Amino acid sequence: MKKILVPIDFSKTSEYASKMAAKIAIKTNATVYLIHLIELPKGITDLGFGTKFSIPESMLYLRKVREKVLEFKENFFNKDTQVKYFIKLNNPFEGIQKYADKVDADLIIMGSKGHSELEEMLIGSNTEKVVRNSKRPVIVVKKDCEKFKLKKLVFASNFKEENKEVFGKLVNFAKIFNSNIHLLKINTPANFQPTSEAKQKIKDFITDFNLPKYKINVYSDVSVEKGILNFATDINADLIALSTHGRSGLAHLFTGSVTKNLTKNALKPMLTIKV
Numbered sequence: 257m258k259k260i261l262v263p264i265d266f267s268k269t270s271e272y273a274s275k276m277a278a279k280i281a282i283k284t285n286a287t288v289y290l291i292h293l294i295e296l297p298k299g300i301t302d303l304g305f306g307t308k309f310s311i312p313e314s315m316l317y318l319r320k321v322r323e324k325v326l327e328f329k330e331n332f333f334n335k336d337t338q339v340k341y342f343i344k345l346n347n348p349f350e351g352i353q354k355y356a357d358k359v360d361a362d363l364i365i366m367g368s369k370g371h372s373e374l375e376e377m378l379i380g381s382n383t384e385k386v387v388r389n390s391k392r393p394v395i396v397v398k399k400d401c402e403k404f405k406l407k408k409l410v411f412a413s414n415f416k417e418e419n420k421e422v423f424g425k426l427v428n429f430a431k432i433f434n435s436n437i438h439l440l441k442i443n444t445p446a447n448f449q450p451t452s453e454a455k456q457k458i459k460d461f462i463t464d465f466n467l468p469k470y471k472i473n474v475y476s477d478v479s480v481e482k483g484i485l486n487f488a489t490d491i492n493a494d495l496i497a498l499s500t501h502g503r504s505g506l507a508h509l510f511t512g513s514v515t516k517n518l519t520k521n522a523l524k525p526m527l528t529i530k531v
Contacts, residue, residue, distance in 0.1 A: 257284040257432065261361040263291050263352050266324055269367025272397045274332040276404055276525065277365045281337045284432060288333060289359050290341040292325055293351040318343065348382040349389075356392055364394045388500060393425065393529045395495070404525070406433040408493045412440045412484045415461040422499040422529040427465055429527075436469040438491060442483035443476040488524050497527040 262277045264270040274290070281288050325341050333339045344351055356364055368383040387394045409430055413419050430437050439462065441454045449457075454474045462470070477483030488496050 257362045257429075258286050259289065259359055259361045259363075260286050261289045261291060261352070261356050261359060261364045263293065263348065263364075263366055264325070264328055265292065265367075266328070267367060269398060270328070271332065271367070272400050273365045273367040273395075274328060275400065276395065276397055278333050278337060279404055280363070280365075280406075282334070286362070287338040287340065289355070289361065290325060290328060290339060291351065291355050292321060292341070292343050293346050293348050294321070294344070295347045349385045352382075352386050353390065356390065361392055364390060364392055366394060366396055368396045368398055387528050390528075391530055393429075393527060396526045396528070398525075399523050404494060406430075406435050406494050408438060408491055409435045409495050409497055409527075410438045410440050410484070410488050410491075410493045411497045412442065412480075413461075413499065415439075415441060415457050418531055419499045420461070420464070422531055423461070424465065425529050426497050426527070427467060431468050434468065435494075436471065437467065438471050438473055438487075438493065440473045440475060440484065440487055442480045442487075443474060444479055444483065447480075449474075485524075493524055495525050495527055497529070500528050500530050 257280070260277050260281060262270075262273050264274065277288050280286065321343055325343060329339045329341065342355055344355065346354065352364065352366075355361075364386065366383055366386065383396055387396065409426070411423065411426055413423070426437070429435075439458050441449070441458060443449060443451075443454065451474045455472050458472050473487065475483050475487045477486055484496060487493075
């Protein structure tokens with residue numbers, strides 16, 4: 257892992273994402289790219305023309321933004337970490353995708369709010385669109401991860417063959433941090449599988465991998481999302497990992513309603529990797 261892209265809007269969750277990026281960068285010697293995106297109304301492509309801003313006001317505004325970006329860099333990254341930054345006129349979803357491609361990022365780390373329905377529409381939607389469409393792994397952060405150590409990773413899956421490529425990327429990630437991977441299959445009343453069969457399926461799934469520390473878990477709950485959240489809380493997990501096909505919501509193996517509940521309620525950092 258050599259390049260980490262961190263979109264920032266100077267919010268608390270941007271601070272949380274920056275703190276996590278700093279920790280990962282120190283461990284991997286990665287370069288961090290901070291990007292602040294300024295979204296203009298449709299049809300307006302310049303801050304100096306066709307807007308209420310004059311050119312001097314626009315320049316002053318951009319200078320103030322640059323000062324805030326540099327303050328972020330100073331506050332959350334040490335001098336040994338290489339940090340670069342962009343300030344661009346673009347909507348968040350398109351801009352994040354565009355500059356992730358431009359710098360060839362290995363990982364995107366984003367802050368997200370979205371605890372209420374209104375916040376989910378106004379703030380969470382861009383995060384979810386990035387997660388759903390990004391061809392690069394994305395970590396979504398909702399709380400301060402100052403003590404984040406990446407020692408306990410939860411990989412929640414149906415453990416089908418199509419998810420092996422995603423799991424391989426997670427294994428590489430786990431090896432960097434010497435993490436313990438908790439392989440998790442959720443049993444629900446509507447979709448129940450005997451524990452012995454579920455464990456055997458997981459064992460078959462991991463046969464081709466040289467795993468670091470791991471544990472097989474079959475957990476029963478009233479729903480998939482509650483099972484993931486409750487299990488992650490029970491073991492005090494550092495990160496929840498899911499795969500996505502980019503169809504709807506975060507994880508293709510769950511329904512849209514399950515995904516919505518996960519994005520709204522999971523305070524644990526969530527890593528999504530596209531199949």
